[in-house]
Amino acid sequence: MHQDQINKGASSPSGYLSHKTQPHLTLSLSLRATKGEKFTDNESQRSRAEGKEVCVLQVKMVLWVALLMSHCYLGLNGAASHSTGLERIEKCGTRCSKGLQCKPKPHNWFPPRCLNPAEGLNHSSVFHNMNLSTVMSCKGRQKCSLHLRIKTTLKLTESIHGVSICTDTAGMMANCQMFRFRRMSTGQLSGLQVEVENDCTDISPGQHMKVRVNTVPSYCGVTWTGTYDAPDCISEDLSRHVPECITGRLSYDVNPQKKELSVSVSDMLDDQDYHLRLCRKDFICIGTGPYTLIKKGEHIKSAILPYSRPLPCLCIEGWSAVMDAPRVQVCPFKHRLEELWFGINFDSLEETLSWEPLCPETAVVVLCQKRGDDVCVDLAHSSQNVSREKITFTKVDPHPHLCMKFTTGHQSWTRCPFVDARFQAWEVVVTRQQGQEDVKMLSQITATFSVGLCVKSEGSTACQITNTHTMHVERHKAVDLNLSGEQCNFCIQVKRLDVKFAATVIHCLEQCNQTSWDLTWVILPAAICLSGIIIFTLALHVLLTVYQRRKQNMNRGCNSEKRTDPASDCVVPVLQTQPALHGGFLIPDSPQCGNTEKANLISD
Incomplete structure (x- = not known):
């Protein structure tokens, strides 16, 4: 039977059957070892292989279980670390150690003077492990209140009959509570340490208070004092459930083209209206426009707020429509410096x-x-x-x-506020006349200037001063800067002296201030010569035109009058003798005539 079980384990898939047959395999091997039977080679190899598979499976299972446990452990730790909520209580009260009976008593507004303590009785011997914390009690999702929990360990004596707890806040009256122990319990527990816990002291978010714990009756010097700061509204738990901390959540979208902010509100008080506005944030947020009211019954709680400039201190402010409601602000343009x-x-x-x-x-x-x-x-x-x-x-x-x-x-x-030159009070005017640069100072006001000659070195913006003098310029009166005889390519450096803050202006002249050829002496003769050439050309054109017209008239007369004699090839026109006569000049014959002789026209 054991051999069959081994064979089944070898022939079956190791992933499942080897895990199932592991106890039987161990038992069969132990029985064979006690009987002294010998294993064959095949059986020993098979058993070693199956043993290896079993070991591998065991290691895998251990690793898998360890991984699962670590995951669960980390998950629990992560959940605990993310749980930042306060402890909830159903009802506040005072709790004492088992066997100690305590009940509240009216506090005496005018307590008697403290008593002298017995020997060895002091605050360090009575009060131990003082602990202050905040708890929360709720009557609805958004109707929670905060309470201060005071927990201490007391060493009872027959002379201590109770505990008095007082909390003081600046500007407010002290809030005190007294708890007395029954005589029977104090007598039985005398000399033992007992715990007393109270969580009926109301506190506000962020409240700073002083806590004082005395014995009853009060012994001089047997007092524990400390301070405590309640959690602020920045806590997620408080901002969702404590009415004093519920401000609502604001989200927005910016439309820069229309200069509008689309604002949406969530997590506001369920039974209250809500205010929205734009304001400039300083010590307080100063409003820049009217309020926008969102009704509590509106399904979509959003509004459009127009703005003029995207200032970094321009914020969206929201608050519930109740007295002294906390406010929330978000600033969409806080990086637009x-x-x-x-x-x-x-x-x-x-x-x-x-x-x-x-x-x-x-x-x-x-x-x-x-x-x-x-x-x-x-x-x-x-x-x-x-x-x-x-x-x-x-x-x-x-x-x-x-x-x-x-x-x-x-x-x-x-x-640069003066870049458009609207307020420019003075300027250096450079004009060119007859090949020379004329430099003048023109001022809109009466002012005093420092004018210096300087030379710029090649490749540098600095100007080396060679000569400086002070110049007084009257209003609207141009002053000529006499720069005759100066070297080529020099600069002038000008700065106003009758003010506290002024710019130093440098004007550089590119050409030399020396006498040179005037272009008018070149342009004027050239213009005269050109005019003469044009007039001569026009006169010649007129003469040629007159000559051509007269020649055409003569040719027409020659063609119209022909000789009847065949021997004669050309007839000289004699009918128009006057037009042919021109100042005593001889007009040659028309080339159309065969005769090459010239006709001589003699004027009267």
């Missing part, structure tokens, strides 16, 4: 440049001068820090090269 660097104002009379931030943002503002390579070089002593206040730069020269640079974090933005 580039929208802040507008609204720069300039007072041309006071020469004052100012800027006021539309949103509270910490930044560094500095005046700079724009170079040709789009790099803005900071002006000395022009840096100001800004957060919410208006900043002002006094005595500023409004030149197109003068700009304002804003820096926050690692980003910078540059704005």
